[in-house]
Amino acid sequence: MTVITEIEDLRRLYRRRVPKMFYDYCETGSWSQQTFRENTTDFDQIRFRQRVAIDMTNRSTAVEMLGQEVAMPVALAPVGLTGMQHADGEILAARAAENFGVPFTLSTLSICSIEDVAAHTRKPFWFQVYTLKDDDFMQRLMARAHDAGCSAIVITLDLQVHGQRHKDLKNGLSAPPKLTPAALANMATKIGWGLKMLRTPRRGFGNVIGHAEGVSDPSSLSAWTAEAFDAALDWDRVRQLIDMWGGKVILKGILDVEDAKKAVEVGADAIVVSNHGGRQLDGALSSIRALPAIVDAVGDRIEVHFDSGIRSGQDVLKAWALGARGCMIGRAFVYGLGAMGQAGVTRALELIHKELDTTMALCGRRTLADVDRDILLVPEGFEGRWA
Numbered sequence: 001m002t003v004i005t006e007i008e009d010l011r012r013l014y015r016r017r018v019p020k021m022f023y024d025y026c027e028t029g030s031w032s033q034q035t036f037r038e039n040t041t042d043f044d045q046i047r048f049r050q051r052v053a054i055d056m057t058n059r060s061t062a063v064e065m066l067g068q069e070v071a072m073p074v075a076l077a078p079v080g081l082t083g084m085q086h087a088d089g090e091i092l093a094a095r096a097a098e099n100f101g102v103p104f105t106l107s108t109l110s111i112c113s114i115e116d117v118a119a120h121t122r123k124p125f126w127f128q129v130y131t132l133k134d135d136d137f138m139q140r141l142m143a144r145a146h147d148a149g150c151s152a153i154v155i156t157l158d159l160q161v162h163g164q165r166h167k168d169l170k171n172g173l174s175a176p177p178k179l180t181p182a183a184l185a186n187m188a189t190k191i192g193w194g195l196k197m198l199r200t201p202r203r204g205f206g207n208v209i210g211h212a213e214g215v216s217d218p219s220s221l222s223a224w225t226a227e228a229f230d231a232a233l234d235w236d237r238v239r240q241l242i243d244m245w246g247g248k249v250i251l252k253g254i255l256d257v258e259d260a261k262k263a264v265e266v267g268a269d270a271i272v273v274s275n276h277g278g279r280q281l282d283g284a285l286s287s288i289r290a291l292p293a294i295v296d297a298v299g300d301r302i303e304v305h306f307d308s309g310i311r312s313g314q315d316v317l318k319a320w321a322l323g324a325r326g327c328m329i330g331r332a333f334v335y336g337l338g339a340m341g342q343a344g345v346t347r348a349l350e351l352i353h354k355e356l357d358t359t360m361a362l363c364g365r366r367t368l369a370d371v372d373r374d375i376l377l378v379p380e381g382f383e384g385r386w387a
């Protein structure tokens, strides 16, 4: 039995247990994967200041995100096809998040539908919307999220067009998976995954199939996504979507100060500084390098959240110290889910929490309210000097 002491242990188990097609879908970035890699390696450049002989009793990592009390400033990021990483994946991940006391975000491209996740959880979750051309579908999608009691929507702005991920094309990624000889041979080695998948009825895109015109069966979905995503999206449309929802809105995929200012102008409640986990614009800055300038520009006017590259509680603390008031984790929770289902997501959250709490203590702080850039040693020129 592997003793699980870090997120990397979960990734290794996940790799053994889940079909290659879905592992590759998660563990990949676009094109050369430079941004995907730098999202994590740039974290390593930042160091902590060790402080000693400070009373470290009564510590807490509890804060608020969007006015909601959370056990730590971490939310589960929207991840499409989560229900292919493990049967009923979205429901299991949402349950782990609510038991732990952190927000869960359901992707538009989830396997379990909004209604299904709501029926199997007790607390409101966040719902992520992709911006689609079909206004009627968008209105119905938002109405469904309202009816399901979602407490915020996350509008993803960095996927107007799809970044290319080589492996997905080579593997012929689909949901449910196409049973090619290569896929079948690989799945034959993932018995636990397959048996659970056979037992669940949830194997298609739950929010879309039967809800979007012309999509009644999964085989027409890829054609639908290629056509349906709104390449013409602009800030007026973002404003319309914010009005359409009428509740709390988080704009995800901001990596530039100018866009962060626009997000403030259109009246969003929060932004997520993100490059989609390195899955969209390869060659873009890592999120952690982009964060400080955005916090400096808008941090006093909007809640700045962060994602892309978080693999530990130390990473969460670094982002927090640089001004992020919440972090989303994508792959870190998917590894846990694929490795061990709901218990694996809980384990991922426990690991991150322990690392966050212990590091905070060793930096001489008892609460996150006491943490600022002063706990960090950031190399000169970390943000880069770009002409």
Ligand SMILES: Cc1cc2nc3c(=O)[nH]c(=O)nc-3n(C[C@H](O)[C@H](O)[C@H](O)COP(=O)(O)O)c2cc1C
Pocket: 025, 026, 027, 039, 077, 078, 079, 080, 081, 107, 108, 109, 128, 156, 252, 274, 275, 276, 277, 278, 279, 307, 308, 309, 310, 328, 329, 330, 331, 332
């Ligand atoms: C497998 C996978 C699927 C994703 N699907 C979505 C999605 O449906 N909607 C979305 O807004 N972001 C999606 N993302 C991006 C995540 O929400 C998040 O920005 C990213 O995973 C953060 O980087 P990290 O994985 O390094 O934590 C996805 C990411 C991964 C890894």
